[in-house]
Amino acid sequence: MVAMGPSKYSKLQNGSDVRGVALGKPEAVTLTANRVRNIAHAFAKILKQRAGKEGTDGVRIGVGRDSRVTGRELSDEAMRGIADAGLDCAAFDLGLATTPAMYMSTITEGFEYSGSIMLTASHLPYDRNGMKFFTPDGGLAKSEITEILDAAEKVEAEEAGGDLFTGPDQLSSASFMPTYASILRSHIIAEVGAGDAPLAGLKIVVDAGNGAGGFFAKDVLEPLGADVSGSQFLEPDGMFPNHVPNPEDADAMRSIQRAVSESNADLGVIFDTDVDRSAVVDSKGMAFNKNRLIAAMSAITLRDSPGGTVVTDSVTSDALTDFIESRGGRHLRFKRGYKNVIEKGKEIDNCPLMIETSGHGAMSENHYLDDGAYMAVKMIIEAARRKGDLAGLVDGFEEPVEALEKRVRFGDGAPEGYGTLVVEDFRSFCEGGDAPEGWVSADSNHEGWRVSVLSGGVREGWVLIRQSLHDPLLVVNAESNAEGGVERYMKVVEAFLDKYEHLS
């Protein structure tokens, strides 16, 4: 008997998102227009079932997209798929939008959609696209995405995605981004407390990387008095001709640092394509991304929520823990994956901030929503209050001298659970006395295995080996406060990994 591989729909699942190739040779395209239509159809039907149970009538779903070249076509298909789910299903085209705004459209008065779909593949190349789903309860979980994809597969099998029900009343367009921008503006006005032009005198450069974030300069900052001249790549362009829209990317960060310096700005803000992530640069060019952004956001939130817990992903620096503790907080270094981080935070009393080094950051005060624009707003409010001095916010936080991330792929034939097996071995290696002197298991290990490297009894660095969340590979992270330290640790790791035949 031939074993069944994963279905074409289930292969589109990437954690709590749908992702695939949307452009290219037909045989390479996995996220076809037809599949998007069937997936949206399945989402609408699932919402309909839920609405039926709750005794409410009708399902209204908003559809937004980032600047990708395939965005409009796929959005049109998603709209049809929703309308085809029944006469009581209506689809609203929200046009160019951001991922967090799509969630906000489900809870904002006057819109209150039953659900929303965002077409985006975040920072991935121009030929990819994807789908994110929201209801008023938040972003859908991994298990719900599996449920939708299974149902979509059935829709395809039954060929039920025809034009049977689509009537003109079921397809409309609506404008939500101006409402969302006004929510952000009101927050800045209220928090800075300096009238209706609280950003007058501040020069802020925005880099939207040709994604969906251009509205932030024109509709949020400028109306509040900020000078946004010098902003760059605000025009949506799905070929992303300037740099990868990704605040984790070194070239992207250099680009905004250059823009801040050339235009003598007080601040720079950079977004990823769909604006669920952001980073900031101060007037001296200091980058607030990764650990430093977490430190800054921790300082802000712990001031307002004393003694709170900050949940982060697993690859954060030891110095970040020290910093959070120095501000009276507790650092829970959890797992990679923004959903993991946010869901963990929801379980904890007094957890104001859940944030990843990738730049996904959510706050309990903002619906536990990872919103890059909201995080930028928090940093801008702080900059306005402190007359631009963001460096003072992270006083005492030190970046490590060296840091490295290495991704080690599994070769063909690697058995199921290979990553877990290697990680378990690494744990035994560290705990069984085979590791070099000074390698001690870290206090908390929620994912993979992390060791602290001590030198003369003093913490010098750390190493973490973990299975990647989405890919068949191991990720090794190492940081050291000693020059040459990372190279030393990596020699140990490479010698350890050498014996595994399925690692390339």
Ligand SMILES: O=P(O)(O)OC[C@H]1O[C@H](O)[C@H](O)[C@@H](O)[C@@H]1O
């Ligand atoms: O495990 P990795 O391969 O490093 O990927 C993990 C990362 O994947 C995506 O980028 C998600 O948006 C992040 O939330 C997550 O942390």
